[in-house]
Every structure is written in structure tokens, then in C-alpha cells.
Amino acid sequence: MALDGARGGAFDPGMRQRAGVGAGLAAVCAAAAVAAAGGGCRCRGAIEDGGPPATDAGPEPIAAPLACQEALAADAPYGDGTCPVDRPAAPDLLDDALAVSGIDRCTLRWEPGDVAIFGPAVAADPWRLPFYDATHDAAANAPVWARRTIDRFDGLVAGATPLASAVAGAADRLGFGAAGTLCTAAYGIDPGAPLAQAIVDLFARVGVTTNPGDRDGYDAALVDVPFDLQVALAPVVAAVGDAAAARTAVLGTKLTTDLQWQTAFRLAASLVIPTSTFARLNPADPFYAALLHDTDFAALYAAAVTLALTVEAADLGAFAGAAGFSFTTTTPIGRIVLRDAADDVYDTADPDLADGIALLVDTGGADDYRIAVAANTSYVNPVSVAVDLDGADTYAYVEVPDPNDGPGRLPSDEFGRYDPPGTPDVYGGPISLSDTNRQGAGRLGFAFLFDLGGDDDTYRSPRMAQGFGTLGVGGLYDDGGNDTYLAEDGAQGAGIFGIGVLVDAGTGADRYESYASSQGFAYTYGFGLLHDGGGDDVYECDIGDPTVGGDPLYLSAQLPGTGNSSFCQGAGFGRRSDTAFGGDGIYMSGGIGMLRDRGTGHDTYTSSVFGTGTGYWFGTGLLSDEGGDDWYDGKWYVQGSTAHFAMTIFWDEAGDDLYNMGGTVCTGAPMCMLYPSATSVGVGHDFSVTWHVDGGGNDFYFAPGLSLGAGNVNGIGVLVNAGGDDTYITAGQPTLGAANLSDGNMPGSPRRDIITAGVFIDGGGADSYNVAGTDVVYDDMTWESNIQTATDPTITTEHGVGLDGTGTVVLVP
Numbered sequence: 001m002a003l004d005g006a007r008g009g010a011f012d013p014g015m016r017q018r019a020g021v022g023a024g025l026a027a028v029c030a031a032a033a034v035a036a037a038g039g040g041c042r043c044r045g046a047i048e049d050g051g052p053p054a055t056d057a058g059p060e061p062i063a064a065p066l067a068c069q070e071a072l073a074a075d076a077p078y079g080d081g082t083c084p085v086d087r088p089a090a091p092d093l094l095d096d097a098l099a100v101s102g103i104d105r106c107t108l109r110w111e112p113g114d115v116a117i118f119g120p121a122v123a124a125d126p127w128r129l130p131f132y133d134a135t136h137d138a139a140a141n142a143p144v145w146a147r148r149t150i151d152r153f154d155g156l157v158a159g160a161t162p163l164a165s166a167v168a169g170a171a172d173r174l175g176f177g178a179a180g181t182l183c184t185a186a187y188g189i190d191p192g193a194p195l196a197q198a199i200v201d202l203f204a205r206v207g208v209t210t211n212p213g214d215r216d217g218y219d220a221a222l223v224d225v226p227f228d229l230q231v232a233l234a235p236v237v238a239a240v241g242d243a244a245a246a247r248t249a250v251l252g253t254k255l256t257t258d259l260q261w262q263t264a265f266r267l268a269a270s271l272v273i274p275t276s277t278f279a280r281l282n283p284a285d286p287f288y289a290a291l292l293h294d295t296d297f298a299a300l301y302a303a304a305v306t307l308a309l310t311v312e313a314a315d316l317g318a319f320a321g322a323a324g325f326s327f328t329t330t331t332p333i334g335r336i337v338l339r340d341a342a343d344d345v346y347d348t349a350d351p352d353l354a355d356g357i358a359l360l361v362d363t364g365g366a367d368d369y370r371i372a373v374a375a376n377t378s379y380v381n382p383v384s385v386a387v388d389l390d391g392a393d394t395y396a397y398v399e400v401p402d403p404n405d406g407p408g409r410l411p412s413d414e415f416g417r418y419d420p421p422g423t424p425d426v427y428g429g430p431i432s433l434s435d436t437n438r439q440g441a442g443r444l445g446f447a448f449l450f451d452l453g454g455d456d457d458t459y460r461s462p463r464m465a466q467g468f469g470t471l472g473v474g475g476l477y478d479d480g481g482n483d484t485y486l487a488e489d490g491a492q493g494a495g496i497f498g499i500g501v502l503v504d505a506g507t508g509a510d511r512y513e514s515y516a517s518s519q520g521f522a523y524t525y526g527f528g529l530l531h532d533g534g535g536d537d538v539y540e541c542d543i544g545d546p547t548v549g550g551d552p553l554y555l556s557a558q559l560p561g562t563g564n565s566s567f568c569q570g571a572g573f574g575r576r577s578d579t580a581f582g583g584d585g586i587y588m589s590g591g592i593g594m595l596r597d598r599g600t601g602h603d604t605y606t607s608s609v610f611g612t613g614t615g616y617w618f619g620t621g622l623l624s625d626e627g628g629d630d631w632y633d634g635k636w637y638v639q640g641s642t643a644h645f646a647m648t649i650f651w652d653e654a655g656d657d658l659y660n661m662g663g664t665v666c667t668g669a670p671m672c673m674l675y676p677s678a679t680s681v682g683v684g685h686d687f688s689v690t691w692h693v694d695g696g697g698n699d700f701y702f703a704p705g706l707s708l709g710a711g712n713v714n715g716i717g718v719l720v721n722a723g724g725d726d727t728y729i730t731a732g733q734p735t736l737g738a739a740n741l742s743d744g745n746m747p748g749s750p751r752r753d754i755i756t757a758g759v760f761i762d763g764g765g766a767d768s769y770n771v772a773g774t775d776v777v778y779d780d781m782t783w784e785s786n787i788q789t790a791t792d793p794t795i796t797t798e799h800g801v802g803l804d805g806t807g808t809v810v811l812v813p
Contacts, residue, residue: 590619
């Protein structure tokens with residue numbers, strides 16, 4: 001990564017290269033040549049972003065480093081004219097299993113008219129993502145899409161510009177990717193006062209032509225800042241200004257008054273995260289519907305990618321340890337703050353930090369951030385970038401204790417907690433009411449936090465933090481260490497009509513804790529990504545069950561008082577509003593939530609209701625763990641389980657894994673079991689498709705009834721375990737490859753003519769099975785389990801099948 005330059009040693013604060021720039025210019029040219037990938041270094045000639053050409057009167061401008069993000073290749077289409085899915089060259093275990101039930105990969109699908117029985121508002125709402133129907137409807141396409149997505153993001157974050165590339169990948173998957181290559185602008189850097197002139201130019205970039213700043217005053221105040229650091233920061237300041245202008249140009253087509261801007265800023269996340277007044281942005285209002293749906297998201301995301309590219313190309317990591325300076329100034333879009341390698345405390349009481357921050361760079365030290373760092377604090381602070389180059393840092397906030405904080409919860413900030421009038425209350429609670437976004441949180445704008453140096457960092461914020469985007473883009477990049485991420489709601493890679501990305505590139509033992517809407521979560525038109533580079537990591541979304549130490553804070557309709565509505569760890573969520581139940585009939589298909597854990601670490605995942613690879617209402621959830629002996633615990637709709645037209649892929653690629661053995665909530669696994677409540681581990685419910693894929697190892701499953709490769713009420717659920725000596729213990733039927741039309745079997749119901757499918761495949765090993773307390777011999781066998789057909793043979797659309805055999809499954813032909 002370009003940011004990860006060699007750590008710099010001591011700097012001479014008096015060094016002021018001027019004419020010709022010397023070694024500093026040579027370093028910039030070398031960086032530009034590398035970043036341009038053969039494009040050459042433009043250290044001579046005219047400024048290419050509209051400034052005046054150089055003259056013989058003085059030194060020519062310095063060329064900024066260049067970096068580009070190529071447009072991402074489109075996915076190959078699925079299948080051919082005879083079949084809408086890809087098929088392997090030779091039949092495999094999946095083909096063998098489907099054949100037992102009289103279907104194949106081509107017919108494991110919903111037909112185009114099936115969803116139409118629910119009316120046009122459901123069948124084709126305007127927020128449906130462009131990839132979705134072809135991938136969801138033909139069920140065998142889901143793992144193909146997942147593998148392509150996993151491999152793409154692994155490659156993107158491994159490159160020189162990981163955060164910019166991850167944002168580009170997210171935009172592309174949403175259907176809002178750039179049509180061509182995005183590159184940093186060829187900024188011409190003033191060789192005499194590089195940073196001072198960049199700050200002056202920032203005023204014009206954001207449309208302020210009066211009082212454009214004092215170049216000489218800035219230059220005098222910057223006298224102690226190393227000259228090469230000023231050169232490196234000049235294009236970053238320019239990019240901050242350009243990104244701010246782009247944000248305003250895009251959103252300003254819909255928001256034309258201060259009141260509209262203020263309202264949109266306050267309510268941007270309120271469809272999912274309640275505000276302190278419980279006001280919500282109403283999608284039935286034509287004004288807000290246009291804002292949410294018709295905004296030029298492609299242009300918005302292109303500007304975010306270009307900004308991140310510029311920061312990552314600046315090679316700021318080379319200045320780690322620089323000392324002897326401090327600088328703060330105010331601009332029309334927020335403050336610019338530079339601090340050296342001392343141990344700094346950033347507090348809201350500091351008058352220099354009173355406004356929103358457009359750019360903050362700290363060259364090292366064990367710093368304590370109690371401000372909303374890398375976060376848009378208002379609509380007039382459209383861009384906020386923070387780069388910390390070294391040190392074990394703490395990113396937190398000013399705590400204002402609330403009587404309802406309770407043990408185990410993060411302390412409140414100034415907004416306190418909701419005190420519910422009854423239990424359970426419609427909002428649950430006492431949930432945080434924090435209305436401050438922090439730590440890489442883009443809210444009607446762009447916010448990026450880069451933490452370098454490989455140290456052990458801590459991130460704490462109640463809500464909207466740690467890679468969060470709503471009507472904008474938020475990103476957090478941490479290059480390593482044993483890091484701790486603590487939040488309550490809307491964090492750790494979460495997107496709501498926006499993109500939220502958290503990339504932890506190291507292989508340390510990281511800990512991620514939250515309650516809801518976190519760790520790879522997305523709402524409508526959103527993409528949420530948490531990508532971890534490896535190590536023994538803990539992903540915890542509070543289990544909610546008080547009997548095992550949980551805290552039921554976020555009301556779950558399934559488990560009120562004993563569970564949380566999680567939507568964590570690869571969760572896509574959409575808006576369902578049935579008029580039959582008092583809704584407004586406005587349906588909004590969900591976004592894409594993704595959690596990817598690399599390496600072979602021993603990872604633990606805990607969620608409550610809807611988590612660890614899940615989706616709801618045309619949302620897409622993807623949980624992918626590369627390997628290691630992992631533990632998964634959850635209560636309901638977890639570990640590859642999906643409801644209401646959604647799509648989920650849970651993919652653990654290798655290792656001896658434990659499912660619902662209580663590994664994260666009690667000791668003595670596998671003797672201690674969590675007892676999940678219902679509908680988990682490879683279940684597709686109500687026109688949803690789920691694939692639970694375990695790549696092998698000696699695995700132990702403890703599952704509820706309706707589990708382990710089950711389709712329910714026109715759902716499709718598939719479980720594939722590639723091999724090993726596995727143990728399956730389930731509380732009862734439907735399970736182990738079962739189809740259950742359930743309440744769709746009523747005479748005259750159109751659901752009777754629509755597929756319901758459950759498929760279970762174990763690819764080898766000495767396996768054991770226990771259903772409802774009775775040992776069952778399934779090793780080396782095939783079987784069928786069609787629940788409603790067993791009593792009503794006129795039902796022909798149930799396809800429940802299990803196969804325990806020897807061989808492979810080709811998920812991606």
C-alpha cells in the first residue's frame with residue numbers, strides 16, 4: 001500500500017528547500033512514476049488542473065503522485081440460452097442429489113412470473129439492484145456470484161490503494177461503478193509554498209472567492225512542517241476540495257435549501273437507526289424518494305474513489321515520526337490540522353478543534369481522539385480525512401454517562417439513551433441515541449480514516465462509526481496490530497444508501513463488538529464491507545439471551561426480551577411495509593452486506609437474530625471465512641439463513657468448525673451447547689435462497705428444527721459440506737435436506753405451484769446424525785424429505801433431498 005512507506009526518522013524542522021526543490025522533488029517524481037504504472041512522471045510542464053503554466057520567472061510546479069483505479073471488468077453472464085446457470089463439465093454430487101428429486105441446476109429456480117403473485121410493488125420495486133434477479137432467481141448462480149465477489153475484493157484490498165479500490169468494488173457491485181478508469185488529478189504543486197498555496201486554492205475549489213486565505217500567513221505558520229511533508233500533503237488538500245465540490249454538485253441537485261440539507265443530514269440514517277426524536281426520513285415523500293433513488297450515486301462514488309486514491313498515493317507513511325511542529329487553520333469546509341509524533345489528546349474542549357475537520361494528519365505517538373475524527377459533522381463539512389501514521393491510538397469520544405448505560409454497554413455520549421416506556425417496546429432499549437458519526441463515517445459526504453504503523457489500536461463509538469456510509473462513503477483502513485473495534489449500532493462496515501468499508505489489513509488478533517447493523521451490513525442501495533486480513537479474530541454481535549450473558553437491547557420480533565435484532569456479519573436488509581399490517585406499501589429491496597476473514601486463524605462469530613450470513617427482503621448477505629478452526633454461535637436466522645425474497649451465501653472454506661456449541665458464550669465446547677431457537681444453518685424461507693458451504697474438516701453442527709439444508713414456504717436452502725468426519729445434531733424436522741411448503745399448501749393457493757427446495761450434501765468422511773434425540777444412519781446414503789407431500793401427494797413442487805457420499809461439488813463451474 002502506498003501509505004505504508006518506510007518510517008521516517010527525525011526531521012530537521014528548519015529544512016526549507018525552495019528553488020528547484022532538490023531531493024524532495026526527486027522523491028515525488030519517483031513516487032509518481034511508480035503510481036502511474038508506466039505513465040511517467042510529469043515533473044515539468046503546465047499545471048493540468050486549470051492553473052497557469054510555469055514561466056521562466058521561477059521554478060516549475062512539482063507534479064503530484066499519480067494513481068489510478070481501472071474500471072472493473074463485468075461479470076460473465078450466467079449459463080447460456082438453454083439454461084440460466086453455469087454447469088460443470090461432468091455431473092457432481094449436487095447434480096446427483098438434485099436428480100434424486102427430479103430436478104437439476106437449471107430447474108432449481110423460480111420462474112419469472114412466480115413473484116408476480118404478490119403484485120408489481122414487490123415483483124419489481126425501483127430499488128432492486130441490477131445483479132439481483134438473475135443471481136437470486138436461478139439458485140445455482142448465488143455461489144458463483146459469491147466466489148467472484150470474494151476473489152474480487154481479496155484482490156482489490158491487496159493492492160497499492162486498498163481503501164479506494166474497496167470503495168470502487170462496492171460501487172461496482174451496486175451497479176454504480178465508474179464507466180472508465182479513475183485517476184488522481186495531475187495537480188501542479190507550488191514549489192515555493194506547496195501547502196500554503198494548496199490551502200489558498202482550496203477556497204476556490206469549493207466556490208469561495210471572497211477572503212480566499214492568506215498564503216504568506218499560512219506559509220509562516222507552516223515553517224516548522226517538513227517541506228517534503230508539505231509537498232506530499234498539497235495534492236491531498238486539493239483532492240479534499242475537489243471531493244467537497246463534487247459532493248455538493250451531486251447532492252445539490254436535490255437539496256437546494258439549508259433546511260433541506262439540514263434535514264437530510266439529520267435523517268440520512270433514520271430508516272434504520274432511530275434519531276433522538278424518532279423522526280424518520282419518509283420514502284413516501286416525493287422529495288425524499290427522489291433524493292434516495294435518483295441521486296447520481298455513480299458520480300458520488302467516483303469522487304470518493306478519487307479522493308481515497310490521492311490520499312493513498314501520497315505515501316504519507318514515510319513521514320511517521322516527524323516531530324517539532326503543529327498547525328491548525330480554518331477553511332470553508334472544516335479545519336486542517338497537522339500534529340507531530342507527540343502523544344496528543346484531541347478533545348472537543350480544544351477551540352482549535354471546535355469545527356468539523358476537513359483534513360487531519362498526525363505523524364505518530366499514542367494519541368487519544370475524543371473528537372469526531374474522520375466524520376462529517378454537518379452538511380457544511382462534506383469531506384473529512386484523517387491519517388495517523390504511527391502509535392497505539394485510541395479513537396473514542398467524550399463520555400456522558402446515562403443511568404441506562406448498564407454493565408457491558410458502551411457509555412453514552414451527549415445524546416444519552418432511549419428509556420422505553422414498557423418492555424418490550426417498539427424500539428427495544430434502552431438503545432443509544434447517539435447522533436454523532438465518527439471514525440471513518442461518511443454522512444452526506446466522504447470520510448476516511450487511515451491508521452498506520454501496525455500498532456494495537458482501539459476504536460470506540462456508540463453508533464455510525466468505523467466504516468459507515470449514508471448518502472455518502474465512509475471508510476476505515478488499519479494496517480495491522482491487535483485492534484479492538486467497539487460499537488453498538490451502524491458500524492464496522494455498514495452502508496445505508498451509501499458505502500461503508502472497514503479494512504483491517506493485518507493478521508493480528510482483532511476484536512469486533514456491536515449489537516446491530518454492523519460488521520458487514522447494508523440497507524437499501526447500500527454496501528457494507530468488513531474485510532480482515534487474518535489472525536484469531538472475534539466477531540461479536542451481542543447474543544441477547546440473558547441466560548448466557550446476553551443483553552437484549554435491540555428488539556427482536558422473533559425473541560423479544562431474549563434476543564437482539566442483529567443484522568450483522570454479512571447481512572443485507574430491505575424495507576418491507578405491507579399495507580395489510582398498517583404499512584404504506586412502499587417496498588425497498590435490500591443492499592449487500594459482506595464480511596470476509598482471510599487466513600487460517602481460529603475465529604469466533606456470535607450473533608443473535610439475523611446474523612452471520614443472512615438477508616431480509618431482497619437483501620444480500622455474504623459471510624466468507626477462508627479457513628481455520630472456527631466457532632459459530634447464534635439464535636435464529638443465522639449461519640446462512642434468509643427470509644423473504646433475500647439471498648445469502650455462508651462460506652467457510654476449511655477447518656474443524658463448531659456450529660452452535662457455545663464456544664463464545666460458555667466453556668467446554670463441544671460439550672456446552674447454545675441451543676439455537678429456530679430457522680438456522682442453510683435455510684431459505686419465503687422465496688429466499690441460501691447456500692451454507694463448509695469446505696471440509698471435522699465439523700460439529702448443533703441445529704434447531706428447520707435447518708441444515710431446508711427450504712420453507714417457496715424457499716430454497718442448500719447445505720454443502722465438502723468432507724471430513726462430521727457430526728450433525730438437530731432438534732427436529734424439517735432438516736437435512738427437507739422441503740416444506742408449510743402454510744403455502746392451502747388449496748387454491750398459487751404457492752402450491754411454486755418450487756420449495758431443501759438440499760443437503762456431505763462429501764465424505766465418517767459422519768454421524770441425530771434427529772430429535774434419535775441417531776439416524778445416513779452415511780453413504782441418499783434420501784428424500786418432502787414434508788407436505790407426505791400427507792398430500794397432489795403437491796409436486798417440494799424437492800427435499802439429502803446425499804451423504806464421496807465426491808465433490810463444483811459450485812463455480
